[in-house]
Amino acid sequence: MKLFAHWELIKHLTMREIKARYKQSFLGLFWVILNPFFQMLIMSFVFSHIMKVQNLGVPFPIFLYAGLLPWTFFANSISNSMSILPENGSLIKKIYFPREILIISTLLAKAFDFALSTIVFILLMFWFHIPFTAYMLLFIPLFALQFVFTLGISLLLSVMNLLYRDVQYLFTLILTLWFYLTPVIYSIDFFPEQYRWIFKINPMAVFINAYREVLLGGDAPNWASLGIGILVSGLLFIVAFSIFKKAEGMFADVV
Amino acid sequence: MIAWIYVTMYTIMTHEHSVIAFSNVEKYFFLQHQKTLKELVQALFIKQKTLERIHALKDLSFTVEKGECVGIIGKNGAGKSTLLKLIAQVSSPTSGTATINGKVAPLIELGAGFHPELTGRENVFLNGVILGMKESFIKKKFADIVQFAELNEFIDMPVKYYSSGMYMRLAFSVAIFIEPEILLIDEILAVGDTAFQEKCLQKMNEFKKNGTTIIFVSHSMDTVKNFCDRVIYLQEGKILYDGETKKGLELYHQK
CATH class of the missing domain: 3.40.50.300 (P-loop containing nucleotide triphosphate hydrolases)
Structure with missing residues (x-):
């Protein structure tokens, strides 16, 4: 990969995404933080006061937030990646640069959002007196792993959506289903035992469980299921990247 | 034989x-x-x-x-x-x-690499790196680029407030400072006022004299x-x- 040669391009495209958004609206970057924050408040209210969730070991708001932030990164990265190629059609037709740069910078811009929302998360950790442990540092490689997984899916779907522009609508539906099959708003213990294998093969479930284990449980993640996550992410990325590179040659013809 | x-x-x-x-x-x-x-x-x-x-x-x-x-x-x-x-x-x-x-430097069609929310200055850098220039090179040439585009007072204004003529002048000015060996021109001269068109033609003649290959579609x-x-x-x-x-x-x- 010649990505190092293009790091300035990656940097500027990422900044374009970030700057354009905060210039567009009055509250700008605050939306990035406020959005998941309000989502967390609403859901916390619903689940802890109306549905009465119990026995999570930690307060529900922070439990929810630890799942909601990675999920928001995942869902937003994919939906933005799917439209980035058609949006930059006039560039693709005129000038060559490795096209995965467009996808990578989309994800980096979303990673920036993720980092911003993390600040609120840390404040919440203080608020709820969650002890800080060395295991929390595992959060960084975990995010890297989730990044690779998200990148794999984004590369694949961006190509599909370039060919058939309604793939994005179809995938929005799938994403809704996926959200409920991932322990974002609930803990896996609430799920019927005979269906829990779903969480073993769903990498997003693996990641979110691992985030909670290292951040809130103050414990090591479940290495066995994380191993599956690494394997799936790696394989998916390799397959997706080679498909993307094969298809790249015709982007200028179909965009 | x-x-x-x-x-x-x-x-x-x-x-x-x-x-x-x-x-x-x-x-x-x-x-x-x-x-x-x-x-x-x-x-x-x-x-x-x-x-x-x-x-x-x-x-x-x-x-x-x-x-x-x-x-x-x-x-x-x-x-x-x-x-x-x-x-x-x-x-x-x-x-x-x-x-x-x-x-090869394409004269990209009007503002393909531009983002309306970003300022002229930010867009010069964005467009420059898309065209394959190094950031340090753009910094060095920045004053010349702005001067050629005749946009001194407007350079820190978002380009969405630019007229189409100003837009085009900026795009053209960035592209000619790339010092290409092959220049691709696709109808770009169709827009803009006559005085600037004259200036562009002059610049292109200069390119021609310096041994730049020009492919012109019109x-x-x-x-x-x-x-x-x-x-x-x-x-x-x-x-x-x-x-x-x-x-x-x-x-x-x-x-």
């Missing part, structure tokens, strides 16, 4: 000097009749055509030497933009070889006549005429 060696040697030698060498280039691409999955499924049911192979370029062979200024003319759909895409290397030939020696036969020493006349993907401008234009007007 000797003649054959001579011809081969000659081809090799000339190709070494040529900045652009096309030999037996064929370009097919698939035209998708359905742009969405929904349409595709419907089409499969009623057995409609889904993909159509388009023969865009047929057996193209030509070379362009350093410093030549070549106009590409032809009716709509003759393959002009496909040819330009091959020279810009955003698309690759189906068979045959297209060799390009040197840095529907304005006057500009082609004044500017190009050679034209390639395309019709239905084939070269109908390749030679001096005057004769090429005569042929074009006869049709």
